[in-house]
Amino acid sequence: MTTPSQLEQLIAACHWIGQKGWSPATGGNMSIRQDETHCLLSESGKDKGSLTGDDFIPVVIASNHAPSGRQPSAETGLHTLIYRLFPEAGAVLHIHTVNATVLSRIEKGAALALSGYEMQKTLRGQTSHEATVLIPVFDNDQNIARLVTEIEDSARHQPLKYGFLLRGHGLTCWGRDVAEARRQLEGLEFLFECEVQRRLLEG
Numbered sequence: 167m168t169t170p171s172q173l174e175q176l177i178a179a180c181h182w183i184g185q186k187g188w189s190p191a192t193g194g195n196m197s198i199r200q201d202e203t204h205c206l207l208s209e210s211g212k213d214k215g216s217l218t219g220d221d222f223i224p225v226v227i228a229s230n231h232a233p234s235g236r237q238p239s240a241e242t243g244l245h246t247l248i249y250r251l252f253p254e255a256g257a258v259l260h261i262h263t264v265n266a267t268v269l270s271r272i273e274k275g276a277a278l279a280l281s282g283y284e285m286q287k288t289l290r291g292q293t294s295h296e297a298t299v300l301i302p303v304f305d306n307d308q309n310i311a312r313l314v315t316e317i318e319d320s321a322r323h324q325p326l327k328y329g330f331l332l333r334g335h336g337l338t339c340w341g342r343d344v345a346e347a348r349r350q351l352e353g354l355e356f357l358f359e360c361e362v363q364r365r366l367l368e369g
């Protein structure tokens with residue numbers, strides 16, 4: 167049996183995300199790196215839970231330009247930022263879950279600190295619940311170019327690994343390939359749910 171291509175795996179991940187209810191009402195966007203200069207991004211405004219291969223548009227990573235003339239995600243700049251900053255990144259997933267949306271508003275600081283959870287080990291390089299994983303939180307901004315600049319500046323002095331939260335908006339997460347991005351997305355979402363519950367119960 168042949169291994170499914172990265173695009174086939176991305177489409178399967180989008181359907182899984184949709185079934186989980188993590189991309190309601192056309193929210194969310196997803197991409198894979200095609201090569202050093204291009205990525206394939208979901209078309210803007212589509213229901214991400216029922217995407218097909220035709221719904222992914224080639225985009226130039228350096229310029230955000232889509233040679234086809236079709237409209238890639240409104241958040242294209244956030245995907246291409248990750249591909250520019252991390253040459254090893256092969257897939258980027260952005261979701262709108264209730265936990266990510268709410269927790270990013272409860273957390274008033276510049277980063278969400280996760281510690282004490284075994285499931286931290288779903289994140290690449292993490293080997294113990296005793297470590298602290300910092301997930302940066304940025305204020306949401308409808309001006310994506312400005313948001314990209316802010317995240318890029320922040321990455322110079324604050325670790326940017328696995329993913330980041332946009333306040334009141336959602337999670338953007340990546341990996342070396344679709345499988346890793348998907349595992350880390352699921353791991354982070356689980357951790358966010360735990361953190362929401364912990365804060366609720368501990369007050």
Ligand SMILES: CSC[C@@H](O)[C@@H](O)C(=O)COP(=O)(O)O
Nearest residue numbers: 192193194195210211212239240
């Ligand atoms: C459905 S409202 C959310 C959008 O504004 C945006 O945040 C989003 O995630 C989807 O935008 P899209 O342009 O379809 O990729």
Ligand SMILES: [Zn+2]
Nearest residue numbers: 193194260336
């Ligand atoms: Zn979004």
